[in-house]
Amino acid sequence: xxxxxxxxxxxxxxxxxxxxxxxxxxxxxxxxxxxxxxxxxxxxxxxxxxxxxxxxxxxxxxxxxxxxxxxxxxxxxxxxxxxxxxxxxxxxxxxxxxxxxxxxxxxxxxxxxxxxxxxxxxxxxxxxxxxxxxxxxxxxxxxxxxxxxxxxxxxxxxxxxxxxxxxxxxxxxxxxxxxxxxxxxxxxxxxxxxxxxxxxxxxxxxxxxxxxxxxxxxxxxxxxxxxxxxxxxxxxxxxxxxxxxxxxxxxxxxxxxxxxxxxxxxxxxxxxxxxxxxxxxxxxxxxxxxxxxxxxxxxxxxxxxxxxxxxxxxxxxxxxxxxxxxxxxxxxxxxxxxx
Amino acid sequence: xxxxxxxxxxxxxxxxxxxxxxxxxxxxxxxxxxxxxxxxxxxxxxxxxxxxxxxxxxxxxxxxxxxxxxxxxxxxxxxxxxxxxxxxxxxxxxxxxxxxxxxxxxxxxxxxxxxxxxxxxxxxxxxxxxxxxxxxxxxxxxxxxxxxxxxxxxxxxxxxxxxxxxxxxxxxxxxxxxxxxxxxxxxxxxxxxxxxxxxxxxxxxxxxxxxxxxxxxxxxxxxxxxxxxxxxxxxxxxxxxxxxxxxxxxxxxxxxxxxxxxxxxxxxxxxxxxxxxxxxxxxxxxxxxxxxxxxxxxxxxxxxxxxxxxxxxxxxxxxxxxxxxxxxxxxxxxxxxx
Ligand SMILES: Nc1ncnc2c1ncn2[C@@H]1O[C@H](COP(=O)(O)OP(=O)(O)OP(=O)(O)O)[C@@H](O)[C@H]1O
Ligand SMILES: Nc1ncnc2c1ncn2[C@@H]1O[C@H](COP(=O)(O)OP(=O)(O)OP(=O)(O)O)[C@@H](O)[C@H]1O
Ligand SMILES: [Mg+2]
Ligand SMILES: [Mg+2]
Numbered sequence: 057x058x059x060x061x062x063x064x065x066x067x068x069x070x071x072x073x074x075x076x077x078x079x080x081x082x083x084x085x086x087x088x089x090x091x092x093x094x095x096x097x098x099x100x101x102x103x104x105x106x107x108x109x110x111x112x113x114x115x116x117x118x119x120x121x122x123x124x125x126x127x128x129x130x131x132x133x134x135x136x137x138x139x140x141x142x143x144x145x146x147x148x149x150x151x152x153x154x155x156x157x158x159x160x161x162x163x164x165x166x167x168x169x170x171x172x173x174x175x176x177x178x179x180x181x182x183x184x185x186x187x188x189x190x191x192x193x194x195x196x197x198x199x200x201x202x203x204x205x206x207x208x209x210x211x212x213x214x215x216x217x218x219x220x221x222x223x224x225x226x227x228x229x230x231x232x233x234x235x236x237x238x239x240x241x242x243x244x245x246x247x248x249x250x251x252x253x254x255x256x257x258x259x260x261x262x263x264x265x266x267x268x269x270x271x272x273x274x275x276x277x278x279x280x281x282x283x284x285x286x287x288x289x290x291x292x293x294x295x296x297x298x299x300x301x302x303x304x305x306x307x308x309x310x311x312x313x314x315x316x317x318x319x320x321x322x323x324x325x326x327x328x329x330x331x332x333x334x335x336x337x338x339x340x341x342x343x344x345x346x347x348x349x350x351x352x353x354x355x356x357x358x359x360x361x362x363x364x365x366x367x368x369x370x371x372x373x374x375x376x377x378x379x380x381x382x383x384x385x386x387x388x389x390x391x392x393x394x395x
Numbered sequence: 396x397x398x399x400x401x402x403x404x405x406x407x408x409x410x411x412x413x414x415x416x417x418x419x420x421x422x423x424x425x426x427x428x429x430x431x432x433x434x435x436x437x438x439x440x441x442x443x444x445x446x447x448x449x450x451x452x453x454x455x456x457x458x459x460x461x462x463x464x465x466x467x468x469x470x471x472x473x474x475x476x477x478x479x480x481x482x483x484x485x486x487x488x489x490x491x492x493x494x495x496x497x498x499x500x501x502x503x504x505x506x507x508x509x510x511x512x513x514x515x516x517x518x519x520x521x522x523x524x525x526x527x528x529x530x531x532x533x534x535x536x537x538x539x540x541x542x543x544x545x546x547x548x549x550x551x552x553x554x555x556x557x558x559x560x561x562x563x564x565x566x567x568x569x570x571x572x573x574x575x576x577x578x579x580x581x582x583x584x585x586x587x588x589x590x591x592x593x594x595x596x597x598x599x600x601x602x603x604x605x606x607x608x609x610x611x612x613x614x615x616x617x618x619x620x621x622x623x624x625x626x627x628x629x630x631x632x633x634x635x636x637x638x639x640x641x642x643x644x645x646x647x648x649x650x651x652x653x654x655x656x657x658x659x660x661x662x663x664x665x666x667x668x669x670x671x672x673x674x675x676x677x678x679x680x681x682x683x684x685x686x687x688x689x690x691x692x693x694x695x696x697x698x699x700x701x702x703x704x705x706x707x708x709x710x711x712x713x714x715x716x717x718x719x720x721x722x723x724x725x726x727x728x729x730x731x732x733x
């Protein structure tokens with residue numbers, strides 16, 4: 057196996073709020089290989105963005121190890137660390153908030169190119185900006201360069217923020233809800249472009265979303281990690297996680313989500329949870345955090361022992377659920393799924 | 396099909412903006428039947444919210460209804476044009492005949508007012524005794540799967556987003572309206588929360604048999620909840636029909652394009668396509684079919700002559716405004732066979 061671009065080993069992260077320590081991530085183990093697509097899904101507040109920020113080095117882990125190409129960040133020399141910051145980029149949800157409204161698109165793309173001395177002349181600068189805009193399908197570039205962010209549509213703005221991260225030729229991009237705010241009709245275009253950029257430049261993409269169907273589409277040839285209350289509860293190849301979900305929480309999500317097909321969506325039988333209440337991070341239940349809601353809960357096991365992400369008989373993916381790991385919960389195969 | 400309770404004819408709505416008049420809704424006609432759910436789908440800015448705000452006459456100050464009629468049939472069979480009601484009559488019509496649930500509406504409500512006071516205020520405005528309102532409300536809160544006593548006495552901030560949305564649904568049904576308008580009621584809520592809102596809505600609908608005008612840009616939610624679907628583009632209804640017709644036999648190039656951009660969990664590896672370009676400027680809309688600039692099926696006449704909304708050959712309940720509808724249908728069949 058090649059050295060992962062980044063590896064989180066037993067990562068914890070806490071925040072202090074109102075003098076209370078909130079455990080936002082607990083024992084997260086993940087790695088991202090070069091050129092890989094990894095998708096993180098889960099409900100609001102489960103720690104997806106925090107994980108993404110730790111991956112690109114915008115946040116530090118409170119405990120555990122973060123290895124960048126096999127070594128902790130601190131083991132790199134200062135010049136190397138600067139290069140690492142360029143190699144690991146993040147694209148945020150709201151392109152309007154992240155693009156300076158007072159600058160033209162040309163200026164927005166020039167700054168990183170000039171700051172990092174990535175171009176040698178004005179002619180090269182111009183050529184590179186043209187190239188970047190073409191890469192993100194903003195063509196002809198001549199129509200775009202002199203515009204301000206507010207003169208572009210939401211989808212175009214998101215393409216500009218992606219072009220900006222490409223200025224430094226990153227090896228890994230975290231796309232945090234990067235298409236959540238653009239219209240459904242143009243989302244697919246942006247996702248296809250990200251796929252193409254990955255194929256052409258060999259980047260890895262960590263794609264964060266709360267939309268399972270979108271995750272499935274984008275990461276079909278990659279992996280999905282499902283998060284719940286600060287932990288990764290299931291991780292593996294997308295067709296397996298979607299087609300034969302192992303963790304009861306993943307099953308609950310997949311059975312709950314409506315589908316853009318009247319017959320399929322009306323035939324679904326959503327799982328009845330034991331409770332609809334999502335526990336607060338300040339009062340995470342003991343044992344498996346999902347046990348108070350889980351219909352497959354096993355007394356004196358699930359409420360006592362914390363399950364760890366591990367392989368399970370009959371599944372291609374890793375899962376953090378003791379009954380599944382012990383073979384007490386058979387694979388659920390959705391006959392609708394094409395996996 | 397059951398009787399028509401709302402008949403909207405040639406409704407046009409515009410906003411006055413600095414650059415000119417924004418034709419947000421143009422010449423829209425449709426019928427709503429008793430007990431059915433009609434969902435409006437379409438891209439952001441196509442006029443879904445404007446249409447529904449016009450129906451309850453709560454457009455912002457810059458907006459105005461330029462033309463149209465809106466005939467509502469009361470339970471006693473009496474027909475009224477809602478656009479002709481005076482202010483007081485209209486206020487009485489709201490809530491008792493037609494109510495609404497907007498996304499995040501409870502967030503904007505006064506945080507120091509208890510749910511119970513909201514309910515009493517609504518009831519008082521319609522001359523309902525307090526005790527009756529309380530009984531009704533507790534019953535409805537139970538129906539939306541909340542703990543009635545606890546929620547009745549709580550403040551909005553004490554409730555989660557999903558609970559608030561269900562409280563709103565309960566309040567909207569307090570006066571037993573025939574129509575409930577819901578604008579993106581599950582947008583921005585989590586999957587399991589969305590599931591419980593949808594389940595509760597379906598249960599209530601079965602029990603109380605009201606009609607719903609449902610607005611969503613999420614095709615999956617529309618596929619699950621709607622009896623009929625109306626596709627809107629640039630302020631017009633371009634296609635309307637039973638949900639199976641729209642999803643399995645779409646006749647408008649735009650509907651087909653929307654379906655072709657929607658990922659499905661159950662579909663395995665998928666080939667999807669986004670719609671090129673962006674919706675037209677509603678101040679200076681293009682001539683002909685407003686979709687022609689982005690349309691893969693457009694022929695010469697589409698650039699000049701706007702196609703009328705008319706029944707398809709084999710389904711009178713399925714209306715479409717597309718001259719190339721046969722080719723669209725053939726293309727859909729090809730996609731389905733893959
Ligand atoms: N700087 C911070 N200070 C305090 N709490 C924080 C901070 N950043 C995040 N949190 C908390 O950590 C938890 C996880 O947040 P995070 O943004 O990682 O979730 P997420 O999965 O990305 O959610 P969403 O889908 O809503 O974006 C949340 O409860 C959040 O309130
Ligand atoms: N107050 C306003 N003044 C001027 N134009 C407006 C106003 N409100 C809406 N519009 C315009 O009217 C058109 C229709 O907007 P509307 O909000 O009805 O669309 P929508 O289909 O509900 O979109 P979304 O899916 O984003 O909610 C858009 O072009 C919008 O820019
Ligand atoms: Mg986030
Ligand atoms: Mg709207």
